[in-house]
Amino acid sequence: MPGPKTWQLMAGAAAVGLAVAAGAVATAGPWDSGQRTAERDKAAAARQTGGAHHLGAPPAPAPAPSARGVLAALSAPANAPADTALDQVLDPLLAAPGLGPQPAAAVYDTATGKQLYGQRADTAMTPASTVKIATAVAALSALGPDHRIPTTVVAPATGNLLTLVGGGDPTLGKDGLRALADATARALRTRGFTDAALSYDLSRYSGPELHPIGPNENIAPVVALMTDEGRADGSSSGPAPRTGDPAGDTARTFASLLRERGITLTAPPGPGKAPQGATELARTLSAPLSDLVERMLTNSDNDLAEALARQTAVAARVPADFGGAAKAVAARLAALGLPQAEFARFADGSGLSRENRVSAQLLTLLLARAADPAHPELRPVLTGLPVAGFTGTLRARYGAASSATGLVRAKTGTLSGVNALAGTVVDADGHLLTFAFLAADTPGPDPAQRALDRLADQLARCGCHAAPAP
Secondary structure, X not given: OOOHHHHHHHHHHHHXXXXXXXXXXXXXXHHHHHHHHHHHHHHHHHHHHOOOOOOOOOOOOOOOHHHHHHHHHHHXXXXXXXXXXXXXXXXXXXXXHHHOOOOEEEEEXXXXXXXXXXXXXXXXXXXXXXXXXXXXXXXXXXXXXXOOOEEEEEEOOOOOEEEEEOOOOOOOOHHHHHHHHHHHHHHHHHOOOXXXXXXXXXXXXXXXXXXXXXXEOOEOOOOOXXXXXXXXXXXXXOOOOEOOOHHHHHHHHHHHHHHHOXXXXXXXXXXXXXXXXXXXXXXXXXXXXXXXXXXXHHHOOHHHHHHHHHHHHHHOOOOOOHHHHHHHHHHHHHHOOOOOHHHOEOOOOOXXXXXXXXXXXXXXXXXXXXXXXXXXXXXXXXHOOOEOOOOHHHOOOOOOOOOOOOOOEEEEEEEOOEEEEEEEEEOOOOOEEEEEEEEEOOOOHHHHHHHXXXXXXXXXXXXXXXXXXX
């Protein structure tokens, strides 16, 4: 059983999550209330079935008194932050050798709208996976948190020529395919058929399927039709062996499911395009975009990131390839009126590309916009961030003695020689801060991560109106 300190940290994490989801105000908006109701429903169902109930953080007990204090402080900060205090505590930490020769940093106070700290804050640098924050903001802004990605089966109005149409949902699983096969078999029998021809349509996406980094266990080919992200080992996150033909594998699995339901296929399924005027026979939908964003950020899911960038391109009516997705993401950020957005450069949605360029200032402003009560559609950006010491890519970082544990929520970024951390923290005075630390030419992931974690830990300790005690 967790000890008292662990329960307190978990309660603190829950309190921070509720606070940022409410945009640092006491009253939540209608969408926030609906989201929490849905999460409670999922949690109840999970308790009955023993299954996973949420893509983000695990359930926590009721907030402890200290956590309730965090919520109260967020609605009425006690002191106006002073940037000189952060200069004193962050400058020495940012000079750590583990962060390379020229790291960048920015810290922003969401209550006052003031940048509290900056060092090379407007310098565009390789963000690694922290670019997923931009991808998430763009997708939610373009499509809304309730959007679901469809996978459909269509056929001519009176025929049995089936086309499995990929909508771009990389999380489509075996259960979704089974439901699709059930509905398709019923529709065929209603038309008087027990045989059919099957093809599959990938036209929702265009351009090269392989990420520029080439075949890799960090990402499958980017296609509009796949099952379980093309994973070949049954895993749900992290690096994994990937199939080289996720669309063909999915179509063949679907064909097998149709045969199990008594439908005879006249030939093996092959690629094709849905005929004009085809009628939809069946469909299955992804989880809501809010859930997909949370999963993407918590697990640093590259397949989901590229899919959401392409969904943004589809919404913008531009080609859904790497180039079109990059332009669509940039355009959505520019439409939000974010300073520095025009200086960013996007090469992919996942951050695997070293050609991405984003400033620390832009990352903090994206997170601050997600905390803005005027933008409730962006709240999953905050609730999906890994929680220090508890969830996702921060589960194994920090420790029980760290001030950041349970209180820092942040997206990690790691490439060879590149390390980053961007997220939110409530400081000792109750201010919700957004921060971003970017480092290049680092000597290795371990010293870089330790240096980044010390920076976040210090933010959690700091009373920004004055320098904290040593």
